[in-house]
Amino acid sequence: MVQENLRAVREKIEAACQRAGRDPKEVTLIAVSKTKPVEMMEEAYAMGQLDFGENKVQEITRKYEELPSKVRWHMIGHLQRNKVKYIVGLVSLIHSVDSFRLAETISQEAVKKNVTVPILLEVNVAGEESKYGITCEETITLAEQISKLPNIRIEGLMTIAPYVTDPEENRPVFRKLRQLGVDIKAKNMNNVNVNVLSMGMTGDYEVAIEEGATMVRVGTGIFGERDYSVKPLESR
Ligand SMILES: *Cc1c(COP(=O)(O)O)cnc(C)c1O
Numbered sequence: 425m426v427q428e429n430l431r432a433v434r435e436k437i438e439a440a441c442q443r444a445g446r447d448p449k450e451v452t453l454i455a456v457s458k459t460k461p462v463e464m465m466e467e468a469y470a471m472g473q474l475d476f477g478e479n480k481v482q483e484i485t486r487k488y489e490e491l492p493s494k495v496r497w498h499m500i501g502h503l504q505r506n507k508v509k510y511i512v513g514l515v516s517l518i519h520s521v522d523s524f525r526l527a528e529t530i531s532q533e534a535v536k537k538n539v540t541v542p543i544l545l546e547v548n549v550a551g552e553e554s555k556y557g558i559t560c561e562e563t564i565t566l567a568e569q570i571s572k573l574p575n576i577r578i579e580g581l582m583t584i585a586p587y588v589t590d591p592e593e594n595r596p597v598f599r600k601l602r603q604l605g606v607d608i609k610a611k612n613m614n615n616v617n618v619n620v621l622s623m624g625m626t627g628d629y630e631v632a633i634e635e636g637a638t639m640v641r642v643g644t645g646i647f648g649e650r651d652y653s654v655k656p657l658e659s660r
Pocket residue numbers: 456458479500501584625626627641642643644645
């Protein structure tokens with residue numbers, strides 16, 4: 425099932441790129457494997473899927489041991505400062521930086537480990553109360569502050585669009601994130617790139633690609649519905 429799903433998602437990504445006149449190589453598919461067993465991830469890996477997204481530190485550190493070292497791990501969930509030490513040096517990209525204090529902790533840990541950590545700023549574009557992330561208005565100021573920290577590098581922006589039944593409803597959200605990226609780029613800040621726009625999930629990744637996404641985070645569309653009634657091992 426995983427392999428069929430993955431094939432279908434890849435085809436849809438290509439079609440969306442074609443519609444938008446984009447090169448499919450510009451778009452990285454992140455397979456969001458949270459709550460799913462490593463066996464399913466291995467099925468995807470066998471098809472050349474290297475980028476996986478997780479939203480819990482403990483789940484990343486556990487699965488990291490079980491999967492090949494070629495896998496690129498993406499932290500896409502809310503990150504607590506006291507857990508930063510476990511993933512710095514282990515994940516390829518932290519998508520969910522939403523405060524200066526968190527960035528500072530990442531920077532300190534990165535200095536200790538002598539690595540540079542690429543991050544994205546998580547922007548709550550639609551201003552939903554239930555979501556983490558900074559406002560569009562706060563983004564440039566935060567980018568300027570973080571750009572002065574050592575061993576941390578802003579690579580772009582991430583957003584979690586609202587849950588909608590018609591993906592077209594999220595088109596303005598994706599457009600707004602892209603525009604924000606353009607505005608940040610125009611500031612030419614040191615240590616701040618806008619190579620990455622991480623936007624689009626199972627319900628709306630094709631629209632996100634049409635609006636410029638360079639990373640899409642697809643979970644259900646590849647691995648099927650998540651069952652939260654089964655508690656993950658580490659929290660039992
Ligand atoms: C769970 C999750 C996804 C994947 O959601 P699906 O709708 O299953 O594709 C993407 N991004 C984030 C931040 C998530 O937490």
